[in-house]
Amino acid sequence: MLSGRRYRLALTDEQAEQCQKFGDVCRAVWNAALDQRRQYVDRFTRGRRGPFCGYHLQTSELAEAKAEAPWLKEAPSHVLQQTLKDLDRACRDRGAFKVRWRAKHRWSPSFRFPAGNRIRVQKLNRRWSRAKLPKLGWVRFRSSRPVGGAIRSATLSRKGTRWFVSFLVEDGLLTPEHHPGTPVGVDRGVAVAATTSTGQFHDREFARPGEKARHLKLQKKLSRQKKGSKNRARTLKAMGAVSTRAVDRRGDFCAQLARQLTTRHNVVVLEELRTTNMTASARGSVDAPGKYVRQKAGLNRAILDKGWHRLEMALRNAARKSGTRIVLVNPAYTSQTCYPCRVVDADSRKSQAEFVCTACGHTDHADVNAAKNVCRAAGHAVPACGDFGVARSVKQEPPGTREEVPAQPALELAGNPRAHEVQGGSQPQHLGSWRHA
Structure with missing residues (x-):
């Protein structure tokens, strides 16, 4: 390898x-x-x-x-x-x-x-x-x-x-053929860098408040300096020294998280996010200027600060040594879908962190619910109470009489369910368009 x-x-x-x-x-x-x-x-x-x-x-x-x-x-x-x-x-x-x-x-x-x-x-x-x-x-x-x-x-x-x-x-190493782990879904966000379907939140502050203030001060100083001057070169050098610390912390965070996920899980499911397209400028052209340019610029900075693409690259690199499979799924409706009942409704997400289903009343953290949908979109089930290891798991519900549930046919492709079109009103849509084999 x-x-x-x-x-x-x-x-x-x-x-x-x-x-x-x-x-x-x-x-x-x-x-x-x-x-x-x-x-x-x-x-x-x-x-x-x-x-x-x-x-x-x-x-x-x-x-x-x-x-x-x-x-x-x-x-x-x-x-x-x-x-x-x-x-x-x-x-x-x-x-x-x-x-x-x-x-x-x-x-x-x-x-x-x-x-x-x-x-x-x-x-x-x-x-x-x-x-x-x-x-x-x-x-x-x-x-x-x-x-x-x-x-x-x-x-x-x-x-x-x-x-x-x-x-x-x-190095002479070979990729293992079998990984004794469990699948996990990862939801990448702006408030929290990565949230897993097991209910774990992974985040870190890459730039400290003092470093942000100094970088902003240097940016203002740079705008008043003449291009090509020695003073401008010194200011750019100082700005690079400040931003390099944040870049190093981001790389260290992604490497550690990738190592942790690939060691514990045999399949890591991510949303197929095109970061370059998502962080494009909204300025538009002279003839057709864009709208909400400043808001879009703030969103772009937040996305780039969390290092979504760098985390994916770190996962692919670490997966070579553990034998973990990295699966990408369609990100559509993952944050608006209720995991238990599979009902899609934008009103179910009350805030950035709160998810309350309008159909069944299921309550969960919005990022955790999205991570569970991401994992299920690849054809993997998510334990309700988490999984602590390969050979030992907590019980999800007390023993008793259970209703028989008809077996579902296997999925044809790993993807995300699409919603049925409902005519009239803002009625919640049920995901019944899964393609079966």
């Missing part, structure tokens, strides 16, 4: 300057190659055919460009080739016109050494180790944990004022 190992580097001034040059060269190569690809697509759409502008063509042109531009030789050849390979993959996945430019002030420098056999790591003491990288020599890094496997590649990146190295390692 391929795993990542990330460490903080302790570079000398010369090494830091050289890494910055490598990043600038890679950024220039990325932008030039992306411009070539966009021109090729534009000519192709107009009916002007020519040689395909792909990775192999651009690699050969890069070797010829080094004779005319000696500054390209400052970075190793395989680093620049890896940049072109990353661009080729991005253009194939998303298209040339959807790949972003790497702007100088909005992109953090990063580059990759793909030749793992040319990278050597030595242990210096309990806290420090060093790695030998092409054209950089020996670089020291904080040995927070063992590398634990054969190195395939090394990626250097800058975050704020610090440089980090990430080793891609073959």
Whole structure:
């Protein structure tokens, strides 16, 4: 199994300057190659055919460009080739016109050494180790944990004022075929980051009140400064130092929660949320300006602050080691559906946290009720009183005579029930449109 190992580097001034040059060269190569690809697509759409502008063509042109531009030789050849390979993959996945430019002030420098056999790591003491990288020599890094496997590649990146190295390692582990756990549904929200169908709430304050006040003060100061000035650069550096703490806390929270969920449960069900579309601006255009722009901007900040997409990525990463399956379901009507009686009514959600069914009177926390619907949408039942382990569960109701319930046929697909259309009035709608096998 391929795993990542990330460490903080302790570079000398010369090494830091050289890494910055490598990043600038890679950024220039990325932008030039992306411009070539966009021109090729534009000519192709107009009916002007020519040689395909792909990775192999651009690699050969890069070797010829080094004779005319000696500054390209400052970075190793395989680093620049890896940049072109990353661009080729991005253009194939998303298209040339959807790949972003790497702007100088909005992109953090990063580059990759793909030749793992040319990278050597030595242990210096309990806290420090060093790695030998092409054209950089020996670089020291904080040995927070063992590398634990054969190195395939090394990626250097800058975050704020610090440089980090990430080793891609073959650790020799295999994904387990069986996980002795129970399914769980997770509802991602704005007030609470994640709520499970077992009734647990997971949340954390990523930015402290003092940090928010300082960041706001720096934003006001930035608006009065001239673009390109040294004072503006210092203010941006201070803002980055404040926001980096919140980003690190968010990443730590997502990693810990993902580890906890994948260890205890064999299936984790999430709503298929497209965060990029949900956080789009509501400004509109000059001819058709949007409505509730400030309210939408506040909602976008709240969604991005909770790290919905980062939690999903952390779950997928942690699931490789535990064998847990990550299932995505349709999020429609999960917050308006009563879990016991399956009646859909927007009036049942009285507030952000209160859910009272208008049909059967069932009362529950709104996020917990939504998480139960998310879990059931994937075809899994949710225990009424929670589950404390694989071999021991609490009883859901006292023993006694029970009415016979007719067996339900198996579901054809894992999805969310759609509501029947009811003509006239605001009558609650019953979910009877489940597709059966």
